[in-house]
Amino acid sequence: MSIFHPSRCPLSAGSVRASWAALAVSLAAVVSPFPAQADTIPPAPAFAQVPGVYRQVIGDLQVTALFDGVAFLPASNLKAIAAATTDAWLNAAYVPRSAKGIQTAVNAYLVRTGGQLVLVDAGTASCFGPSLGQVLSNLKAAEVRPEDVHDVLLTHAHPDHMCGLLTADGKMAYPNATIWLSADDAAYWLSTDSRDQAPQALRGLFDMARHAAAPYQAAGRFKTFQAGDALPAGVEALPSPGHTPGHTSWLFHGGPDATLLVWGDIVHYHAVQFRRPQAAFEYDSNRQRAVASRKRLLAQVADEGWWVAGAHLPFPGIGHVRHEAGGYRWVPAEFGPTSAP
Numbered sequence: 001m002s003i004f005h006p007s008r009c010p011l012s013a014g015s016v017r018a019s020w021a022a023l024a025v026s027l028a029a030v031v032s033p034f035p036a037q038a039d040t041i042p043p044a045p046a047f048a049q050v051p052g053v054y055r056q057v058i059g060d061l062q063v064t065a066l067f068d069g070v071a072f073l074p075a076s077n078l079k080a081i082a083a084a085t086t087d088a089w090l091n092a093a094y095v096p097r098s099a100k101g102i103q104t105a106v107n108a109y110l111v112r113t114g115g116q117l118v119l120v121d122a123g124t125a126s127c128f129g130p131s132l133g134q135v136l137s138n139l140k141a142a143e144v145r146p147e148d149v150h151d152v153l154l155t156h157a158h159p160d161h162m163c164g165l166l167t168a169d170g171k172m173a174y175p176n177a178t179i180w181l182s183a184d185d186a187a188y189w190l191s192t193d194s195r196d197q198a199p200q201a202l203r204g205l206f207d208m209a210r211h212a213a214a215p216y217q218a219a220g221r222f223k224t225f226q227a228g229d230a231l232p233a234g235v236e237a238l239p240s241p242g243h244t245p246g247h248t249s250w251l252f253h254g255g256p257d258a259t260l261l262v263w264g265d266i267v268h269y270h271a272v273q274f275r276r277p278q279a280a281f282e283y284d285s286n287r288q289r290a291v292a293s294r295k296r297l298l299a300q301v302a303d304e305g306w307w308v309a310g311a312h313l314p315f316p317g318i319g320h321v322r323h324e325a326g327g328y329r330w331v332p333a334e335f336g337p338t339s340a341p
Helices: 013-031 083-092 135-141 159-165 183-189 192-197 200-218 287-304
Strands: 053-058 061-073 101-113 116-120 151-153 178-182 222-225 235-239 248-253 259-262 307-309 318-324 327-332
Touching: 061 135, 061 159, 101 159, 101 259, 159 200, 178 183, 178 200, 183 192, 183 200, 183 222, 192 200, 200 222, 259 287, 287 318
Parallel strands: 116 151, 151 178, 178 222, 259 307
Antiparallel strands: 053 061, 061 101, 101 116, 235 248, 248 259, 307 318, 318 327
């Protein structure tokens, strides 16, 4: 038997239905898991990029790529290749371009090896404007204290690799680290004679290098090296001269099939120089030697299956190189977990 019957209620059937509907709405408001929708939509937050940090495990190595920002290089800085070919290959690879030039990443790499934290290159700090200078902030975003870095290995002494040795107020950004630079690069870039003999437009680069090195030299934390010298444990220096007189690529061994080469400025224009290694860069100090170093290392990493990290490859700039069609192809690492699946 029904407990409720409209004919026995003093309210009309329509009133009862309206009352039940009102009750249902009230209950829904109480128990609904969804918040009430505001009358107006709040403004979207600033659409800023996330911190430039990427982690990759390579055998026993823990590698953190640190994004410093982007520079813009004119396509005309590529030499020994037709401009039409350069444009076609840049367009085919969808490389971002603007009136300022070709978008080019600047990366540094932190490697944890043997219980030590080793940084390869330090970025630009404030030397080249607001689109760069993020290595230190991204290191902190990776929850690494600069004072815990044990060694900084410089591939060469250009400002986009060396200015980041200093904080904004000119102090040592890595106060407990030893800085390592090849003797050939130090002899050139830290020399007042070399500076005075350089074209006027390039003398500022010498000043930046000397400024970045000075506090570490004063603290006894700046070391130069040449072939046969002792280096930090687990690290091997591979000479790769040409871009600068003493350009050095750094080799880390993480176990079987886990070798990493951090090669600095072997490649600037990834869409072109993998396919055509003989394409030279305007600002190579010795283009012939730079091309020879690039050809040699490309062949070596492709043959050996080494991991590669490149200062001017699209962030994070970690991956492999393979032979392809008389040249090479860049195969970037896939984003994934830092532990075995």
